[in-house]
Amino acid sequence: MNLGTLGNLDKKAVARGDQHYRRWERRGIDIFSTDRPLEAARVLYNMQGDENE
Secondary structure, three states, rough: OEEEEOOOHHHHHHHHHHHHHHHHHHHHOOOOOOOOOOHHHHOOOOOOOOOOO
C-alpha cells in the first residue's frame, strides 16, 4: 500500500514526532511518498542521525 505523506502528514510528523512513520508502516503502508525521506528512513530502519546535518 502507498501513502503520500507530502504536506499535512509530514507536518504532523514534524509536530508530533517522526514515530508516525513507524505507526503508518505498522498499519500496512510499505511505500512512502514524503518530503522527509531521511527522517522516515531513520525511523523505519532504526538508524541514528547525525545532529550536525
